[in-house]
Amino acid sequence: MLLAETLRSxxxxxxxxxxxAFGVIVSGIFSYVYLSTxxxxxxxxxxxxxxxxxxxxxxxxxxxxxxxxxxxxxxxxDRSFAGHFYLLADPASAILAGNLGQWPLSVxxxxxxxxxxxxxxxxxxxxxxxxxAMLENLPGGDRLLVGRDISDLDNFAAQIRAAVISxxxxxxxxxxxxxxxxxxxxxxxxxxxxxxxRAIMASGLDxxxxxxxxxxxxxxxxxxxxxxxxRIQTLMGExxxxxxxxxxxxxxxxxxxxxxxxxxxHRPRQEEADQALIDDTIAELDVVLRIFLSITRISQIxxxxxxxxxxxxxxxxxxxxxxxxxxxxxxxxxxRLFMAGDREVTVTGDRDLIFDAVANVVDNALKHxxxxxxxxxxSENVGGIPVIxxxxxxxxxxxxxxxxxxxxxxxxxxxxxxxxxxxxLSLVAAVARLHGAxxxxxxxxxxxxxxxxxxxxxxxxx
Numbered sequence: 001m002l003l004a005e006t007l008r009s010x011x012x013x014x015x016x017x018x019x020x021a022f023g024v025i026v027s028g029i030f031s032y033v034y035l036s037t038x039x040x041x042x043x044x045x046x047x048x049x050x051x052x053x054x055x056x057x058x059x060x061x062x063x064x065x066x067x068x069x070x071x072x073x074x075x076x077x078d079r080s081f082a083g084h085f086y087l088l089a090d091p092a093s094a095i096l097a098g099n100l101g102q103w104p105l106s107v108x109x110x111x112x113x114x115x116x117x118x119x120x121x122x123x124x125x126x127x128x129x130x131x132x133a134m135l136e137n138l139p140g141g142d143r144l145l146v147g148r149d150i151s152d153l154d155n156f157a158a159q160i161r162a163a164v165i166s167x168x169x170x171x172x173x174x175x176x177x178x179x180x181x182x183x184x185x186x187x188x189x190x191x192x193x194x195x196x197x198r199a200i201m202a203s204g205l206d207x208x209x210x211x212x213x214x215x216x217x218x219x220x221x222x223x224x225x226x227x228x229x230x231r232i233q234t235l236m237g238e239x240x241x242x243x244x245x246x247x248x249x250x251x252x253x254x255x256x257x258x259x260x261x262x263x264x265x266h267r268p269r270q271e272e273a274d275q276a277l278i279d280d281t282i283a284e285l286d287v288v289l290r291i292f293l294s295i296t297r298i299s300q301i302x303x304x305x306x307x308x309x310x311x312x313x314x315x316x317x318x319x320x321x322x323x324x325x326x327x328x329x330x331x332x333x334x335x336r337l338f339m340a341g342d343r344e345v346t347v348t349g350d351r352d353l354i355f356d357a358v359a360n361v362v363d364n365a366l367k368h369x370x371x372x373x374x375x376x377x378x379s380e381n382v383g384g385i386p387v388i389x390x391x392x393x394x395x396x397x398x399x400x401x402x403x404x405x406x407x408x409x410x411x412x413x414x415x416x417x418x419x420x421x422x423x424x425l426s427l428v429a430a431v432a433r434l435h436g437a438x439x440x441x442x443x444x445x446x447x448x449x450x451x452x453x454x455x456x457x458x459x460x461x462x
Contacts, residue, residue, distance in 0.1 A: 015179030019172065026171050030164040038157040045132060045150055046113070052084070053134045053146040060138055065096070068144075072097040083149040085118060085131050091141035098145070110143075111135045118149075130154050189218045193225065205233040253284040313354055315345040315379035315388045315454075322358045323377050326366060334372035337362075341378035347386045347454040349435045354388075357431040360424035361390045361450050369394030369447070386454040393447035428452075 060068040065088075072086045076099040087098035095102065104116045112135060117128040133147025192210060199207045208229060209222040264277050323339045330337040347354075358377065365375050369392040379388045397405060405425050432439045432452055442449040 015183060019175040019179060022175060023168065023172050027168050030168060034157075034160050034164045037160055041153050041156060042132070042150070045148055045153060046134075049132065049134050049146055049148050053136060053144070056086075056144060056146060057136060057138070060142075060144075065140065065142060069097040083129075085133065085145070085147040085149070087145040089143045089145075091143075093143075096142070100145070103143075103145075107133075107135070107145075109135060111137055115150075127151075189222075193222070200229070205229060205236065257281050257284050310348050310350060313347050313349050313351045315347060315354070315386060316341065316343050318351065318355050318358060319377045319379045319388060321355060322362055325359065326362050329366060330375065333366060335366060335369065336374045338374070338376045339378070340376055341380040345379040345381055345386045345388070347435070349454070350431075353431045353434065357428045357452065358388060358390065360428050364424055365390055365392040365394065365448075365450075373447075385456050387451055388454075389449055389451040391444050391447060391449040393444065396443060396446060396448040397441065399443075 056068060056071060059071050068088060072088055075081045075084060075086055076097075085098070085100055087100045087103065088096040089103055090096055093103055101119055104118070106116045107114050113132070114135060115130065115132050118131045119128065129149040130151045131147040132150045133145050136144045136146075138144055196207050196209045208226045211219050211222050213219070260277050260280060264274060267273075319339055319341070323337055327337055362375065362377060369375065373393050375390065375392045377388070377390050379386075381387075407426065429439060431437075436455045438453045440451040440453065442451065
């Protein structure tokens with residue numbers, strides 16, 4: 001199964017193409033080495049043969065045939081010229097001198113370079129030497145052959161050729177084996193991911209891609225996919241929680257509306273009672289509509305479409321407007337609402353969204369803070385970083401729930417009878433993400449400090 005997958009994989013096909021291209025290059029290089037070496041060796045031998053032929057030709061030109069015959073006899077008798085071949089024949093092909101028994105039958109060219117197999121040097125020899133020779137037609141019609149045994153050179157060239165072929169074959173074999181091993185490893189890792197994907201589709205998001213501990217690129221891919229699955233599982237859990245909370249929050253007002261309408265349906269018409277029923281029903285519908293409006297608003301913020309409206313915003317002005325908006329409500333509750341900090345704290349963003357985010361935090365502080373307590377809205381530059389904060393002296397939020405409160409419809413009071421829909425801090429988190437800001441909650445001992453750190457111009461969020 002794995003072998004079939006390996007042979008069908010695109011990685012293996014690409015590896016074969018790479019091997020072919022690499023093999024052509026390697027073959028070309030070694031062929032060049034072989035041809036260059038062979039040509040160099042033969043050129044050295046040809047140079048020596050040509051020089052000897054020139055000496056003999058000059059002797060013939062200066063002293064005639066007898067001197068040339070004498071020189072050839074001296075050469076063939078001299079052991080230092082072993083491996084050299086000479087032959088002088090008259091116009092009728094009669095042998096005049098030399099160490100060859102006859103004119104080579106395979107030599108048909110009248111002059112120039114030739115190669116042939118000579119007769120064995122001794123009766124006991126079984127191998128005929130390979131001779132490279134130069135042929136010349138002398139002025140008197142005589143023919144001169146000067147050659148040299150190049151069997152060793154030919155064997156050397158043959159060894160080089162065999163070595164080149166062996167190396168090329170070895171390269172192809174090793175490249176083929178390596179490509180199969182690499183492809184099998186790649187296919188194995190991909191199949192592991194595919195198997196996990198099939199298991200997830202079959203049984204749910206609790207499966208994860210196994211890691212091999214090699215910390216290679218495949219492990220990093222698996223880690224990222226596992227993190228993505230973790231994120232998807234978290235989002236699915238949040239979606240389920242949101243669905244449950246929406247159902248719970250809508251069931252109460254809708255049930256009340258239905259009960260009132262059913263009661264009114266079965267009784268005689270009463271103008272005052274009917275008008276009260278209509279007013280209550282409209283109020284309940286407004287609650288439902290506000291829930292859907294908040295969800296839609298958060299979704300719009302998270303889609304990043306509002307970034308086109310970013311402008312320079314002074315956080316001190318936003319803080320002042322929020323304090324002014326909630327001043328009357330705080331006074332009714334006996335809460336003291338203050339503004340503090342710098343007069344000029346500039347960020348780039350959507351003024352309305354920043355206002356809504358800060359207003360939601362202040363609204364939470366008024367609803368859940370200590371009666372007749374103290375709330376401070378401050379804007380300041382901390383080390384060049386713009387930050388706006390809301391601090392109170394109420395009961396605060398347990399540290400283990402700091403992350404939970406940003407989920408949609410999440411409430412600290414799980415019975416869900418406290419007014420509100422649990423979307424305020426979700427909107428704050430969405431606005432912060434849109435602006436690249438960071439939300440921080442700190443213990444105010446007692447109470448809570450809620451900070452939004454905005455990125456400084458040209459810098460990421462701290």
